[in-house]
Amino acid sequence: MWQRRFTALTAAVEIASEAGGHHAALDALFGSYPGTGESPQLSYRVSRLASGYRLECNHELLEEALADLDVGPTIELDLFRRVVEIAQPALTLHAAAVAVDGGALVLVGPSGAGKTTITRALIDGGGVYLSDECVSIDDDGVVGLSRGLYLGDEAPERGAERARSYDWVDEDGHERQSWLLHPPAESVGVGRFRVRGIFLIEYRPEEPGEIIVVEAGRALAELWEATFAASP
Structure with missing residues (x-):
């Protein structure tokens, strides 16, 4: 089980996921955010199905046949859209x-x-x-x-101990790897x-x-x- 509650812009967010190969990606994408004890405004749940992974936000179905590599990026894109909406009228x-x-x-x-x-x-x-x-x-x-901090597709020489990578699939179906530096x-x-x-x-x-x-x-x-x- 992977679970974390954190702040993204002005929103409290919680992500909980059952066992899967995407947990390293969740660490890379969301491990740098500051933790919070506030009740989440956005609550993501990932559960395993025979066809892949089911993703919900606040009990709303977003996807129900995600591959491991798609779980983290799909959550991130949806989270970005929602936290910008929550931050308005800023x-x-x-x-x-x-x-x-x-x-x-x-x-x-x-x-x-x-x-x-x-x-x-x-x-x-x-x-x-x-x-x-x-x-x-x-x-x-x-x-x-x-x-x-986005570093592209090469592991950094400086600050390597704080760098995290995640794999994803581009529009042409090719598997890619990206690196993020966690301060x-x-x-x-x-x-x-x-x-x-x-x-x-x-x-x-x-x-x-x-x-x-x-x-x-x-x-x-x-x-x-x-x-x-x-x-x-």
């Missing part, structure tokens, strides 16, 4: 965030811009990890989705942090690094591109 962004001196630095940019690299450097420097994937911002501050538990932030700054990350390896204050219109356009759900 501004929810595809972004990374690290708290430094009690204030959150929110890093916005497309995949490959360098959010994960900057996030790792800030954590190594003593920052508190909030997210490498998704943050929710409202008048009370910012809270992050504490999924492990130390004491470096994972719990609750909301004030917003210290929002940074739009651009990847320009041929130019020296610099910080530029951008005008409000451009900032709004960049944030809109990164928005999962916005206040009406």
